Amino acid sequence: MIEKKICMLGAFAVGKTSLVRRFVSSCFSEQYQTTIGVTVDKKSMTVDGTPLTMVLWDLYGEDEFQKLRPSYLRGSAGYLLVLDGTRRATLDIALGIQERATDILGPVPFVVLINKHDRRTDWDITDQDLTQLAQRGWSCLMSSAKTGQGVEDAFATLARAMLVPSQAPSSGGKTHGS
Amino acid sequence: MAQSSKAGTTPDDLDYAELRNLLLAPEQTRLEQLKERVEHIDLNAHNLSRVLPDAIALRGENDQQLTHVLTPHVSEALGVSVRRQPQMIVEAIAPIMMPAIRQAIANALRSMVQSLNQTIEHSLSIQSVRWRIEALRTGKPFAEIVLLHTLRYRVEQVFLIHAQTGLLLAHAAGDSVAVQDQTLVSGMLSAIRSFVQDSFGGTPDEALNTLQVGELTVWIEQGPVAILAAVIRGTPPESLRVQLQDTLDRIHAERSEALTRFTGDAAAFSSVTPLLEECLRAQFESPRRGVAPMTWLLALAALLAMAWWGFSAYQERQRWQTYLTRVAAEPGLVVTASETEGSRYRLSGLRDPLAADPAVLLQETGIDAGRVEAKWQPYYALDAAFILKRAGFVLAPPSTARLSLDGKGLAVEGTAPADWIRQSRILARTLPGIDKYDDQRLVSRSLGELRRQLTEASILFEPGSSRLASPDQLHTVRRISEMLRQLDDMARVAGAGATVSIVGQTDVLGGADTNRRLSEHRAQAVLDAIQPASFPALMFETKGIPSSAEQEGPTGAGASQQHRRASLDVAIQPAR
Numbered sequence: 001m002i003e004k005k006i007c008m009l010g011a012f013a014v015g016k017t018s019l020v021r022r023f024v025s026s027c028f029s030e031q032y033q034t035t036i037g038v039t040v041d042k043k044s045m046t047v048d049g050t051p052l053t054m055v056l057w058d059l060y061g062e063d064e065f066q067k068l069r070p071s072y073l074r075g076s077a078g079y080l081l082v083l084d085g086t087r088r089a090t091l092d093i094a095l096g097i098q099e100r101a102t103d104i105l106g107p108v109p110f111v112v113l114i115n116k117h118d119r120r121t122d123w124d125i126t127d128q129d130l131t132q133l134a135q136r137g138w139s140c141l142m143s144s145a146k147t148g149q150g151v152e153d154a155f156a157t158l159a160r161a162m163l164v165p166s167q168a169p170s171s172g173g174k175t176h177g178s
Numbered sequence: 179m180a181q182s183s184k185a186g187t188t189p190d191d192l193d194y195a196e197l198r199n200l201l202l203a204p205e206q207t208r209l210e211q212l213k214e215r216v217e218h219i220d221l222n223a224h225n226l227s228r229v230l231p232d233a234i235a236l237r238g239e240n241d242q243q244l245t246h247v248l249t250p251h252v253s254e255a256l257g258v259s260v261r262r263q264p265q266m267i268v269e270a271i272a273p274i275m276m277p278a279i280r281q282a283i284a285n286a287l288r289s290m291v292q293s294l295n296q297t298i299e300h301s302l303s304i305q306s307v308r309w310r311i312e313a314l315r316t317g318k319p320f321a322e323i324v325l326l327h328t329l330r331y332r333v334e335q336v337f338l339i340h341a342q343t344g345l346l347l348a349h350a351a352g353d354s355v356a357v358q359d360q361t362l363v364s365g366m367l368s369a370i371r372s373f374v375q376d377s378f379g380g381t382p383d384e385a386l387n388t389l390q391v392g393e394l395t396v397w398i399e400q401g402p403v404a405i406l407a408a409v410i411r412g413t414p415p416e417s418l419r420v421q422l423q424d425t426l427d428r429i430h431a432e433r434s435e436a437l438t439r440f441t442g443d444a445a446a447f448s449s450v451t452p453l454l455e456e457c458l459r460a461q462f463e464s465p466r467r468g469v470a471p472m473t474w475l476l477a478l479a480a481l482l483a484m485a486w487w488g489f490s491a492y493q494e495r496q497r498w499q500t501y502l503t504r505v506a507a508e509p510g511l512v513v514t515a516s517e518t519e520g521s522r523y524r525l526s527g528l529r530d531p532l533a534a535d536p537a538v539l540l541q542e543t544g545i546d547a548g549r550v551e552a553k554w555q556p557y558y559a560l561d562a563a564f565i566l567k568r569a570g571f572v573l574a575p576p577s578t579a580r581l582s583l584d585g586k587g588l589a590v591e592g593t594a595p596a597d598w599i600r601q602s603r604i605l606a607r608t609l610p611g612i613d614k615y616d617d618q619r620l621v622s623r624s625l626g627e628l629r630r631q632l633t634e635a636s637i638l639f640e641p642g643s644s645r646l647a648s649p650d651q652l653h654t655v656r657r658i659s660e661m662l663r664q665l666d667d668m669a670r671v672a673g674a675g676a677t678v679s680i681v682g683q684t685d686v687l688g689g690a691d692t693n694r695r696l697s698e699h700r701a702q703a704v705l706d707a708i709q710p711a712s713f714p715a716l717m718f719e720t721k722g723i724p725s726s727a728e729q730e731g732p733t734g735a736g737a738s739q740q741h742r743r744a745s746l747d748v749a750i751q752p753a754r
């Protein structure tokens with residue numbers, strides 16, 4: 001059984017922990033609980049016939065007070081970069097995080113998740129922003145931890161990218177969804 | 179070239195050939211050899227054998243194809259070989275297997291002894307009672323209480339973790355240890371280490387190496403690529419840290435390439451699990467090298483019980499032997515077979531009906547009769563005591579007769595009735611073990627006794643009378659008749675004859691002639707009264723003896739009734 005370390009990255013309160021819970025336990029809670037430090041979880045799945053265990057490091061969300069610690073990120077085979085569609089500021093933070101992650105990890109696969117798609121009407125992030133992200137060659141997906149939309153896809157996409165090292169970095173660069 | 183010369187070619191041709199020979203001879207020879215080899219390059223066994231080992235080695239270096247191809251054939255060949263010659267494989271693997279088996283058995287025995295030791299100690303001591311009370315009070319299992327009190331330290335789990343990714347490479351846990359999800363534990367351990375190092379540690383060397391949680395301690399050893407984390411209950415000694423570090427170093431040395439190339443597949447590290455298991459050590463308080471006192475006590479009790487049992491068995495056996503000896507010594511009892519079956523005995527033999535009762539003998543020896551199964555067949559014992567006893571039982575002699583045994587001859591003495599004598603002569607012949615029966619002395623004594631009784635009897639008469647009319651006279655006559663009947667009978671038994679003289683007497687009163695006649699009449703009267711014809715074996719005679727004045731004493735008692743009587747005299751004629 002192959003195991004891979006995956007990090008959940010993004011600004012605070014974008015829904016990283018909720019996404020992990022939805023993915024691992026298929027549940028969701030409206031109550032917000034901030035992550036202090038890191039929580040480790042795991043999920044086994046089969047990708048294209050290859051069994052894989054993803055060890056998910058759910059890191060605390062970055063803000064002006066807490067920056068990403070390289071030591072948590074080290075050894076990660078890939079990461080999910082999570083944005084909150086209703087807060088445009090999370091996009092800028094994500095861009096910064098991606099740069100530092102690339103510095104630390106090198107060109108490892110990652111998937112950008114614009115979360116809270118269930119509140120699409122409240123989104124600050126525009127289609128133009130999404131287009132710009134896609135132009136960077138990043139793999140972008142819409143997701144909702146509340147409804148489960150796009151969650152399995154996001155992890156499966158990242159898993160596929162990790163199992164095919166030759167296709168790294170940034171796995172394709174195609175924007176999914178609208 | 180030699181052919182060209184013989185053909186008579188021109189000198190130029192010869193020169194050319196010579197030149198060519200000088201310049202190209204080595205190459206030409208080499209060409210000939212190569213030509214020869216190319217023309218006969220077919221893959222025969224000889225050629226193949228020269229290149230086969232190199233070819234296999236060369237092919238094996240590139241990939242695993244050769245292994246895949248050969249594996250089923252080699253496996254099948256090995257299977258066939260083992261089936262045909264199993265002894266061969268036994269001999270081959272025995273030197274490898276036997277030490278391992280010996281070690282496994284030794285470990286199992288040591289573990290069993292230790293477990294027994296602890297069980298006995300912890301189940302019987304005062305301390306264990308206290309711990310049981312504590313277990314009841316706290317609601318914890320007794321085993322856990324014992325562990326808490328006796329455990330110095332125990333390594334419960336060992337994790338080998340890839341340092342950079344925090345992924346688990348290998349894991350080992352002790353028996354009956356509650357194990358959480360190892361992947362998550364190793365991930366969180368790495369995360370905590372990172373957090374601590376980021377927050378407090380300055381350099382990589384100052385990483386977190388100890389965690390303390392209640393009674394659990396986690397020791398973390400850092401290697402270049404991997405870390406080793408040991409979860410320990412209790413207080414471990416520093417030497418354990420050295421062992422952990424040694425183990426980690428060894429894993430780095432042996433699996434350095436796998437560690438470097440690790441991308442998530444931990445299968446390559448399954449072989450290091452035994453190394454981790456070696457770290458699962460435990461040490462208990464006051465370790466006992468010897469055997470616990472309670473074990474000694476129990477062993478002593480067992481020994482005493484065995485000794486008691488052995489002594490009882492010995493005593494029982496002795497009792498049985500004593501019984502057999504007694505039975506063997508007892509006349510009229512013969513043991514033909516005896517056997518012991520556990521605590522039961524079987525006995526078979528012969529028993530004279532007159533012999534002592536074996537059950538009574540058994541009771542005297544103290545053996546439980548219920549454990550003895552005896553079968554006695556009846557028989558006649560020919561011991562002297564038994565012959566005599568049996569003779570007495572069969573013949574039932576009167577109290578005046580006594581039996582005695584001389585060799586195989588039975589003799590009888592004293593006096594007895596003629597009927598008994600006659601009957602005994604018949605019965606004595608049927609008695610087993612008796613060849614001769616002698617009753618001569620009995621007969622002669624009986625005859626003598628009858629004679630004595632007869633001579634003492636007398637019939638008294640009235641003065642001047644020879645009549646037998648009074649009741650006393652008639653009674654005496656009947657008594658004498660009875661004695662005569664016995665005498666007659668006895669004489670016939672003895673084959674002897676007897677002459678009975680009836681003597682009549684008178685007192686001194688009266689004339690001599692008168693008295694003479696009177697005396698004769700008195701004798702005759704008695705003879706008539708007793709009817710002599712009824713006694714064929716006896717002869718009778720009568721005579722009168724009158725008393726005279728000269729016979730009287732000075733007292734003048736000659737006229738007394740005692741002189742007016744008739745008496746008997748008996749003469750026995752021995753058998754001819």
